[in-house]
Amino acid sequence: MTLGRPYPGSEARGRRGRWQAMLGVSLLAVVAAACGSTSGTSSSSSSLASSQVLKFPAFQNPGTWDPGEADAEVDTEFMQNVFDNLWRFDNNLNIVPDIATAVPTSSNGGISSDGLTYTVHLNPNATFDNGDKVTAEDVLYSWDRAVALQGPYSSNLSAIAGFAAVQSAAGSPPASTTGSPLNFQQSIEDGLWGCFRGKGTAGATCNSSLEMSGLTAPDGLTGETVQITLASACGWCLAAWTLEGTTGAIVDENVIHNDPVNWWTKPSSKTDGMVGTGAFYLASFIPKQSMVFKAVKDWWGSPKPTLTEVDVDIKDPSALATTVAAWKQGSYGIIGYGGDSGNLDYPTIESIKSSSFAKDLLTQPKGRTTWLSFNIGYPKTGGPFVGESASAIGLRKAFDLAVDKTGLASTVCHDLLCTAATGGLITKGLIGNLGDGQDPLAAYNPTEAKQLLKQYDPTGALTANLTYSYNTGGLNDPVAEYLQNEWQTNLGVHVNLNPVGDASQFISNRLGGQYVMSRDGWQFDYNNPQDWYANLWGTFATAAGANTSGFDDPTYDSILNQADAEPISQALPLYNQLATILQQDVVYIPLYYSVGNFLIQPWVKGAGSNTGFDYYWDQISILSH
Amino acid sequence: MTRGTLVYIIQRLAIIALTLLVVSFVVFVVVHALPGNAFISQRVHGRTLQLLLHEYGLDQPVLIQYWNFLKGAIHGNLGVSLYIRGEAVTPLVLRELSVSCELGGAALIVTIGLGMTFGVLAAIRQNTWVDYLLTSLAVIGYTVPSFVIAGLGIMIFADFLGSVTGGAFAYSPVWTGTYGTIGELWLPALSIGLYTSGQITRITRASMLEVIQQDYIRTARAKGLRERVITVRHALRNALVPVISILGTTIVGILVGVLVIENIFGIPGLGKEFVESILQHDYNVTVGVFTIFALLIGLSNLAVDLIYTVVDPRIRY
Numbered sequence: 001m002t003l004g005r006p007y008p009g010s011e012a013r014g015r016r017g018r019w020q021a022m023l024g025v026s027l028l029a030v031v032a033a034a035c036g037s038t039s040g041t042s043s044s045s046s047s048l049a050s051s052q053v054l055k056f057p058a059f060q061n062p063g064t065w066d067p068g069e070a071d072a073e074v075d076t077e078f079m080q081n082v083f084d085n086l087w088r089f090d091n092n093l094n095i096v097p098d099i100a101t102a103v104p105t106s107s108n109g110g111i112s113s114d115g116l117t118y119t120v121h122l123n124p125n126a127t128f129d130n131g132d133k134v135t136a137e138d139v140l141y142s143w144d145r146a147v148a149l150q151g152p153y154s155s156n157l158s159a160i161a162g163f164a165a166v167q168s169a170a171g172s173p174p175a176s177t178t179g180s181p182l183n184f185q186q187s188i189e190d191g192l193w194g195c196f197r198g199k200g201t202a203g204a205t206c207n208s209s210l211e212m213s214g215l216t217a218p219d220g221l222t223g224e225t226v227q228i229t230l231a232s233a234c235g236w237c238l239a240a241w242t243l244e245g246t247t248g249a250i251v252d253e254n255v256i257h258n259d260p261v262n263w264w265t266k267p268s269s270k271t272d273g274m275v276g277t278g279a280f281y282l283a284s285f286i287p288k289q290s291m292v293f294k295a296v297k298d299w300w301g302s303p304k305p306t307l308t309e310v311d312v313d314i315k316d317p318s319a320l321a322t323t324v325a326a327w328k329q330g331s332y333g334i335i336g337y338g339g340d341s342g343n344l345d346y347p348t349i350e351s352i353k354s355s356s357f358a359k360d361l362l363t364q365p366k367g368r369t370t371w372l373s374f375n376i377g378y379p380k381t382g383g384p385f386v387g388e389s390a391s392a393i394g395l396r397k398a399f400d401l402a403v404d405k406t407g408l409a410s411t412v413c414h415d416l417l418c419t420a421a422t423g424g425l426i427t428k429g430l431i432g433n434l435g436d437g438q439d440p441l442a443a444y445n446p447t448e449a450k451q452l453l454k455q456y457d458p459t460g461a462l463t464a465n466l467t468y469s470y471n472t473g474g475l476n477d478p479v480a481e482y483l484q485n486e487w488q489t490n491l492g493v494h495v496n497l498n499p500v501g502d503a504s505q506f507i508s509n510r511l512g513g514q515y516v517m518s519r520d521g522w523q524f525d526y527n528n529p530q531d532w533y534a535n536l537w538g539t540f541a542t543a544a545g546a547n548t549s550g551f552d553d554p555t556y557d558s559i560l561n562q563a564d565a566e567p568i569s570q571a572l573p574l575y576n577q578l579a580t581i582l583q584q585d586v587v588y589i590p591l592y593y594s595v596g597n598f599l600i601q602p603w604v605k606g607a608g609s610n611t612g613f614d615y616y617w618d619q620i621s622i623l624s625h
Numbered sequence: 626m627t628r629g630t631l632v633y634i635i636q637r638l639a640i641i642a643l644t645l646l647v648v649s650f651v652v653f654v655v656v657h658a659l660p661g662n663a664f665i666s667q668r669v670h671g672r673t674l675q676l677l678l679h680e681y682g683l684d685q686p687v688l689i690q691y692w693n694f695l696k697g698a699i700h701g702n703l704g705v706s707l708y709i710r711g712e713a714v715t716p717l718v719l720r721e722l723s724v725s726c727e728l729g730g731a732a733l734i735v736t737i738g739l740g741m742t743f744g745v746l747a748a749i750r751q752n753t754w755v756d757y758l759l760t761s762l763a764v765i766g767y768t769v770p771s772f773v774i775a776g777l778g779i780m781i782f783a784d785f786l787g788s789v790t791g792g793a794f795a796y797s798p799v800w801t802g803t804y805g806t807i808g809e810l811w812l813p814a815l816s817i818g819l820y821t822s823g824q825i826t827r828i829t830r831a832s833m834l835e836v837i838q839q840d841y842i843r844t845a846r847a848k849g850l851r852e853r854v855i856t857v858r859h860a861l862r863n864a865l866v867p868v869i870s871i872l873g874t875t876i877v878g879i880l881v882g883v884l885v886i887e888n889i890f891g892i893p894g895l896g897k898e899f900v901e902s903i904l905q906h907d908y909n910v911t912v913g914v915f916t917i918f919a920l921l922i923g924l925s926n927l928a929v930d931l932i933y934t935v936v937d938p939r940i941r942y
Binding site for chain 1: 659660661662663664665666667668669670671672673676680706708709710711712717720721776779783784787792795797798799800802803887888889890891893897898901906
């Protein structure tokens with residue numbers, strides 16, 4: 001046990017507090033010898049601390065840090081500090097250059113007049129953390145590989161010419177007999193390595209059909225120019241390619257070739273491990289225990305990292321109480337980083353708010369919207385909401401108007417964990433949000449709701465035995481109870497609740513259209529409305545069998561295709577038309593926008609978050625404290 | 626070691642091996658039968674999901690999957706994690722096992738140390754305030770669950786103590802490295818140990834009371850032996866047999882405590898995998914964890930049976 005940072009406000013305590021302290025010290029003298037330490041002194045200043053090591057907990061394990069296969073937010077939050085894309089999102093979600101020297105536009109010649117060809121010049125100083133220079137070949141390899149692996153974000157590259165051909169050529173992985181995925185990833189790697197882009201001698205495993213025709217290197221593979229040719233115009237592509245930690249990230253072919261499956265689990269070295277171009281590299285990864293990232297010496301990018309090391313303890317969410325206690329003691333600099341801003345529960349936040357730590361609580365709206373989906377297009381599942389008849393739409397409207405969304409935010413979220421979703425599906429702060437109160441489905445009108453119910457279901461037969469399905473945990477349980485109560489109170493309709501304990505099973509059923517009414521939601525990937533409208537009810541959703549509500553409207557598809565091809569300034573009115581179509585059809589009941597909560601020590605400077613992601617670690621420094 | 630003991634050990638090991646086979650099979654089949662899987666998400670479905678299932682061999686009949694698992698397990702390879710894609714399970718669970726053993730071992734020391742000390746003291750001071758105090762503590766110990774003790778411990782030693790001393794003296798609930806430090810270990814170990822030591826206290830007390838009324842104890846006193854020698858050398862050793870008989874179940878109790886306490890304190894041991902791996906559909910980890918726990922329980926019970934022969938030479942196998 002050693003001296004530690006005084007708790008804020010402790011100096012104000014009187015004699016009683018001191019006596020308590022002395023008594024406590026006396027009684028626990030024996031224990032004291034065994035106690036751990038807390039560090040630091042009383043207050044933070046503007047000068048930098050001698051130790052620039054940031055430590056914080058993560059409540060989830062990484063799934064994979066392979067950009068070709070990454071899926072979860074927890075993965076991308078870490079990966080964005082290790083890998084770079086050609087561009088990155090700044091703290092305000094603007095697209096800014098990263099490995100590329102400029103954001104391509106028509107005016108700077110980066111985008112051809114027909115909008116189909118992007119010319120990208122790479123930063124000549126960009127290197128991987130093992131010293132390998134980033135060349136056009138690395139970009140081509142990274143994107144070809146990501147498409148061939150067919151991971152969850154491979155569709156981000158789908159507009160590039162040759163995308164479909166590569167996925168077809170990659171085919172399905174061979175069946176594993178050992179439970180190991182080695183065969184598939186190895187075969188992709190062998191196919192690319194053997195004769196990549198005409199380089200080297202074609203070997204037996206060479207598969208040149210894994211190369212997208214739309215990717216070329218006009219100055220040669222070792223050059224610094226990449227040309228991207230699209231199969232069709234695409235207004236959202238730049239944003240999708242910029243999404244950190246996924247398919248747009250640039251990886252080192254020489255490293256991956258040595259271990260195509262587990263390369264990302266190992267510390268970075270010259271020839272192996274998780275090698276990236278970011279400001280930090282992986283120095284240690286002990287699964288389900290800890291990760292250590294260290295700053296890359298003389299990193300090529302900017303701002304140069306001040307932190308020398310980032311230590312992450314992997315915790316179970318049930319360890320929240322001990323973790324918060326450790327944060328209060330100063331053992332952790334931040335809680336909430338790593339995709340965990342939703343982990344602080346209401347009692348914890350309330351207790352923080354009523355303590356001297358209140359000023360260290362950062363509340364940040366996040367890009368997640370939760371709504372209720374009706375079964376509209378799955379007749380087999382049935383229910384009174386199927387189809388486009390006046391009755392179906394009227395009943396959907398009745399159930400929508402019967403829910404007080406503002407009341408939900410205050411009752412369930414205590415106006416802390418979420419806000420009412422009144423600006424449309426797209427979360428506040430993102431392109432495509434309609435503005436507060438602009439979504440007519442956010443209205444609350446129990447009188448009209450009751451009238452609609454009476455008009456379209458006078459006997460109550462249609463709405464008898466309805467069930468609302470949701471996955472348990474977090475806000476989902478109290479939200480379900482709130483909805484049930486609202487419908488009972490305002491419509492006189494008893495809706496059964498179907499809590500599903502297994503989230504993956506719930507999602508599977510929901511995407512398969514097996515629920516009459518279900519919890520639904522989306523967390524944005526990149527700041528473009530296409531991310532919402534295409535993935536939820538558009539071509540992407542339909543193609544992948546992931547259209548929750550089964551909503552299918554040729555007009556919607558036509559406008560979506562048109563919008564997707566336009567730059568955002570011209571596409572936005574079209575996307576807003578899609579919002580109107582969904583609203584008029586009452587496809588959903590808007591419920592809430594998520595809010596993230598962070599605990600950040602006053603001596604951690606530069607940490608924070610925007611709607612999408614944690615601020616990069618290279619912006620953070622530790623002040624004297 | 627006699628030939629009979631050796632045969633007994635071999636028989637028990639064979640039974641343990643059979644138990645492991647049954648446990649692994651049942652758990653394997655059950656977890657695979659649970660709805661959902663490790664990969665499904667809002668982004669991973671349809672073809673992407675099918676590719677992953679195929680890639681990991683999860684679209685094969687479950688018996689074939691088990692046979693493949695068993696072939697690997699015999700060679701010490703429990704397969705790969707589905708949650709941390711491709712991560713080998715064997716080194717993962719072995720490392721976590723070592724952490725749990727550290728915590729369980731520390732809790733066992735607390736259990737035996739406190740339990741036997743309190744039991745002996747209560748017996749030799751029968752019907753005095755010492756006896757009443759210690760037996761009351763024992764009752765409280767085994768009626769208050771370990772997670773309650775842990776919660777109180779965190780409130781008192783981390784929050785309250787940190788607050789009243791201005792952060793100068795406090796339990797630090799951070800687990801450093803793989804094995805933590807003694808300063809981080811004592812409270813989790815105490816949380817488990819206090820709970821399980823209550824029963825040891827009661828058994829030790831009862832056993833000691835029976836033994837110290839025996840004729841040979843009276844004879845020892847008549848010979849003029851010192852009370853400490855009588856208690857430790859003559860009474861306690863004979864009083865140990867009933868205590869050892871419940872040690873097997875105590876170890877199981879400690880293992881259960883480890884499951885809960887590791888979660889509360891964020892200790893990277895095997896215990897937290899019990900729930901986590903099931904929720905994450907990380908099949909190979911789940912099967913590995915259950916099998917290892919079955920092995921631990923089997924071996925600890927075998928060890929207890931063998932200790933009988935050391936403590937009481939009349940017992941022979």
